[in-house]
Amino acid sequence: MKLLLVDDEEKFISRLAERLKLRGYKADWATTFDDALARAGAEKYDIAVLDVKMPSMSGIDLKSKIERITPGIKFIFITGHGSEQDYDTVCQEAICCIIKPFKIEALVEQIEQALNS
């Protein structure tokens, strides 16, 4: 079970990764697109958890690039944008979209559903 977490907020994503590791997941994290793509090229991940809005490229564009590297990988989006419109748009691109801040149990539940679907 390997997760790739991508968000430009380093403190957020590194701590989220550490908490997921405490729950038994192998979780790598990246704060830039280049790093995320390099990791996706070097490791086969089951799920990518991506921030929707980051500098340089949107999470949706990053999703397309990761999909080309790892066909079949599943995606969960996370976002600080709480509008219904943003939420609906992003939900069409992934298993789900979780609004920040969230309880880790909500993410874990989505990860487990994705793996069992």
Place this chain on the structure above:
Amino acid sequence: MENEMGKICAEGFTFFGKSNRLISHELKNIFAIISETMGLLDELVALSEQGVKLTPARLRSMSDSLLEEVERANAVIRCMNTFAHSVDEFIREVDLNEAVLLTIQLIKLNPISKAMKIEFMRDGAHMIYTSPFFLENLLYHALNFALSAAAAEKVITVSLFADGNHAGVEIAGIAPGGVKAFPTPQTELLVKTLGAEISSDGSSGKFQLVLPQKLPQGPVEALLAT
């Protein structure tokens, strides 16, 4: 005139909405960091109760990090508060330094702009009598345009100038030829509303917003009179 006033009002509401979205997004990111830090801290303490070592350095690092995020949130809220006061008096004396600084702070909340650099050369007070809100609205569009058309270095520099009955803002660092696309149709109404002019030579990678010392009679004053 009524149609023009309607368009200005719509533009102002849109700008206010966009700014609020940027502020809300930044605060949600800060809350997410605080939430993950507190969650991790709680889990590390639980593990330490089972005998896993938790060092004072690790605790201090997380505590410092929480304080940094509180400071960051406080800066965002100060920016929000200053912005909210832009509409207290719709026309008043404004220091261009403050208007530019506030607009840069708002723009830097956009994740996309975090990959870019905006250098502002603060100057002595440049007071003009204008609408602070619509000035910030115009600066917001001007700086966003500059960021979207920036040269390869991705550094936009902003400076102020004064010239007789005018004061202004110079924005530089745009890719060759990029300046021609400004003002965009979206900003033309604001330029007109503020009695401003856009000055550029097209090839220099910079343009100037030239503002009158005193807002001329026009739609903004008419809006207040109705």
